[in-house]
Amino acid sequence: MPAPSTRCAPRPSSCRPGRSATPAPGSRSSAPPASPATPGRRSPTPPRCTGTPASPPRLPAHPVGPGRGLRRTGRLRRRAGRGHRRDQLQPVPGRRVPAGLLTHADRAVRDRAIAHHAECVEVMRATGSTDLKLWLPDGTNYAGQDDLRARQDRLADSLQQIYALLDPEHRLLVEYKIYEPYFYAMDIPDWGTSLVHCLALGDQAQVVLDTGHHAPSTNIEFIVMQLLRVGRLGAFDFNSRNYGDDDLIVGAADPFQLFRIMNEIVEADALGRAGDGTAGVNFMLDQCHNIEPKIPGQIRSVTNVQEATAKALLVDRDALHTAQQAGDVLGAHAALTDAFATDVRPLLAELRESAGLHPDPNAAYAASGHQDQLAADRVGGTQASWGA
Numbered sequence: 001m002p003a004p005s006t007r008c009a010p011r012p013s014s015c016r017p018g019r020s021a022t023p024a025p026g027s028r029s030s031a032p033p034a035s036p037a038t039p040g041r042r043s044p045t046p047p048r049c050t051g052t053p054a055s056p057p058r059l060p061a062h063p064v065g066p067g068r069g070l071r072r073t074g075r076l077r078r079r080a081g082r083g084h085r086r087d088q089l090q091p092v093p094g095r096r097v098p099a100g101l102l103t104h105a106d107r108a109v110r111d112r113a114i115a116h117h118a119e120c121v122e123v124m125r126a127t128g129s130t131d132l133k134l135w136l137p138d139g140t141n142y143a144g145q146d147d148l149r150a151r152q153d154r155l156a157d158s159l160q161q162i163y164a165l166l167d168p169e170h171r172l173l174v175e176y177k178i179y180e181p182y183f184y185a186m187d188i189p190d191w192g193t194s195l196v197h198c199l200a201l202g203d204q205a206q207v208v209l210d211t212g213h214h215a216p217s218t219n220i221e222f223i224v225m226q227l228l229r230v231g232r233l234g235a236f237d238f239n240s241r242n243y244g245d246d247d248l249i250v251g252a253a254d255p256f257q258l259f260r261i262m263n264e265i266v267e268a269d270a271l272g273r274a275g276d277g278t279a280g281v282n283f284m285l286d287q288c289h290n291i292e293p294k295i296p297g298q299i300r301s302v303t304n305v306q307e308a309t310a311k312a313l314l315v316d317r318d319a320l321h322t323a324q325q326a327g328d329v330l331g332a333h334a335a336l337t338d339a340f341a342t343d344v345r346p347l348l349a350e351l352r353e354s355a356g357l358h359p360d361p362n363a364a365y366a367a368s369g370h371q372d373q374l375a376a377d378r379v380g381g382t383q384a385s386w387g388a
């Protein structure tokens with residue numbers, strides 16, 4: 001969204017300004033088609049350079065007044081994809097509730113949090129967004145601090161009340177994360193917990209898979225497969241991790257993993273947009289560009305996903321399935337690795353040109369002078385921050 005949300009909890013890697021959300025190929029965003037990125041263009045944003053739809057807005061964790069919210073609406077509509085994210089940290093800026101919000105033992109606290117979600121749904125109606133994305137870092141730090149089961153019961157009740165606010169075309173997307181900022185027990189630590197709540201809520205509730213929110217060595221493509229299998233994969237937050245929730249450029253640490261994830265997407269025919277008979281997965285980035293330039297970093301992220309997708313589309317499915325049926329271990333494995341080893345960059349360049357885009361998105365952006373113009377325009381301005 002135009003201004004980063006205010007978040008005061010100590011999220012060292014993933015709560016800073018500069019996180020982005022740009023749908024990848026096959027996104028279900030309803031944003032208008034990208035236009036060619038040519039040098040000198042007024043605003044050669046990553047979507048315009050890469051051919052992807054625009055970013056969904058992101059709302060602050062704390063309530064905003066109607067005036068502020070509505071003043072933003074016009075900008076949100078222009079920038080919006082299909083969803084917006086509700087950050088779930090504290091009821092007011094600077095005041096953290098250590099026992100969580102939607103799981104808090106005090107009903108009044110839960111009611112305030114639910115009321116804020118009602119405000120978010122109003123913004124969705126005003127902007128045409130369809131996805132309410134919930135990231136919930138509620139949890140406990142110590143054994144015995146709270147009753148684990150009671151917290152799940154309270155969470156189920158809170159989610160039910162939020163779900164009841166949705167219009168028929170809306171979705172509630174529930175994200176999970178193994179830790180942070182609570183290191184004993186997160187209230188939604190894994191895809192299983194998220195799925196259990198979504199199944200209890202109804203068909204409009206689906207799981208968000210953030211690739212950085214798992215334990216090391218987790219087989220993420222298995223989770224992708226399983227959620228697609230039961231029709232509950234609502235969205236991706238793409239990023240790359242080496243240790244914790246690093247929020248690095250997707251595909252940076254393990255491009256083969258990104259390929260394996262996209263392979264499951266392709267295998268399930270889930271690349272398409274909502275309403276066209278496919279799963280309607282919303283592909284987004286959830287990253288933090290700290291040392292690299294942010295816009296080129298986003299462009300690189302999108303092209304990484306495009307390359308992984310292209311490779312997944314090149315897998316010889318017939319050969320793969322035949323080898324699998326025959327018990328040909330190496331033949332089946334080779335069907336994947338051969339596709340992964342293919343250099344798809346020339347193919348993608350050709351595809352972009354056929355769509356009226358520059359064949360090299362990063363080169364197009366560099367030549368545009370947009371970054372220099374931004375820097376010149378903002379001399380003397382106030383640096384963006386959590387409160388921006």
Ligand SMILES: [Mn+2]
Binds near residue numbers: 135210237286
């Ligand atoms: Mn995320």
